[in-house]
Amino acid sequence: MRSTWALYKRELLSSFCSPMAYVVLVSFLLFNGMIFYFFMKITASQPAPTLTGTRGPLQMFFGSTILSVLTPLVFCPALTMRVFAEERRSRTLETLLTAPVTEESVVCAKFLGAFTVYATLWVPTLLYALVVRRYGPVDWTGLGAAYAGTLLVGGAFLAVGVLMSALARSQVTAFLLSFLVIGGAMFALGLxxxxxNDNEAVRRFFSYVNLWEHMEHFSVGVVDSRAVVYYTSVIALCLGLTTRALGSSREAG
Amino acid sequence: MPMGCFNAGTRRDSSFLRGFRAALDTGGRSGERAPSAVIETEHLTRSYGARKAVDGLTFSVPGKQVVGFLGPNGAGKSTTLKILAGFLPPSSGVARIDGYDVVEASLEARRRLGYMPETAPLYPELRVREYLSFRAELKGVTRDRKKAVDRALELTDITDMQHRLIGELSKGYRQRVGLADAIVARPPLLILDEPTEGLDPNQVLKFRALLKDLAREATVFLSTHILSEVEAVCSHVVIIDRGRIAAQGPLSEVLAELQGAGRLVKLAVRLPEGLSEEALRALLKGIDGVVVESVEREGALGRCALRVPSGEAEAAALEAVVRACVGAELGVRELTPQARSLERVFQALTEPKSPSAERPS
Structure with missing residues (x-):
């Protein structure tokens, strides 16, 4: 536990000391700012503008389009590609793993570090809610659920990214692998x-793993426990596998 | 002429190895652990695919001294150190640190060592102090962490650099940060992989003094291929070659065992035209305790390789040699005791033994 804390602090220090974090932050805000502007414009140009309520720009931003999952899909691999691949390249993995730390605490610290950076990326988007508030009331609990959903989906993506970084030899490979696995296995599965949709059982299975459906529910304030279980299981599974991968990467030298 | 010395070394070497392996076997059978051994391995083997990088190493390292781990490039030094540090698991065999198995009780073993890998990998984006503080916390230094970091900075002489980014430091400084990391938690065992690589001569001297200091409270196990380093700081050596143990024991014993009783001395005297090599050989042969290994003429010089008894009789024998030469009106131009004896030991142990190979000693 104590070593996890030390490692976590080191992760944050390294993340926020590197220019990469700021490049990611700026492009993230630029991208999301444009999307939000776009949604504001659509809703405002409708005959009866609905800036608040379940079809407002905030709900569109977090839920009803593919864009809400697209942002984490691109940015999560970028946040995690470094975590193990870089340590392996610079051989600091050797000093790290020969310190009296367990693989579990290393993996947890890496994940929590990336998760913190990810959460930080979303903090400035709270301003969007303030923008909306100028035109009407904001459903704060709904917004809370939307953020919870965003963090859960992102957490699952990050966990996949951490696993891929532990498997890959280079950062680029780590990025591409995470992108492919998240895009292929998690993103496309929902399709x-x-x-x-003609077989009810099959449809229900796919709806259980459908990211967009989840985000649509989260964005209007519905926290579905099935989705929560799904994402936490993905996180647990990936981090568990990373621990194993780290053990076998010792074997590979 | 050098060939003679080399062959003599080779002959002794093989007999030494036989005796050594016999000693090893009894040690392996008993399976008893001497309580003083900090590192102990039994038949340690590590393969990369079909290639065995480390092949059945059995050795033990006694506590509180500087122990040299020697071998030519590719002998398996780094692999062995990685196994000891708990980074690589062995393919077979056992390694124990302070009695803790590096695989079974990995965490306990790792708590007892400070490891500095080759080239000291560090995080370039951190400052020296930040890094050491992080490492100290990771190694469980909870109380007085600041003091522990201060001490490590001071011992490695990088206090001035503590607020610099590691990425901006020169190689020598980075190396010292790596060492500071190894010692920050005051582990009873330091494992250093080629620690003086990349240091300038002044730093090397300081570094050796530091190692001797550290050895008062910890065991230092360092790999190197620089023999003068071993002679300067180590009291115990483990020599490996192609993954196997070539020799181990206290430095003086290994040297004595391999060197035989004598010490090699190079002598050059003025040799006038009228005097033959045979005459010179006869002159030198008459001196008590001196064995003439070779005599050769080189222009107006006679070059000889002599073997004199080592220890107290050495000085007397050398004096006698000079007196004899001067008495015969042969000016002594050069008299060089072969001080770099470990180099010869090393060669004798680790080079492929082909009788035709001629090497300067």
Missing amino acids: GSYIF
């Missing part, structure tokens, strides 16, 4: 609920 099934639209394709196989």
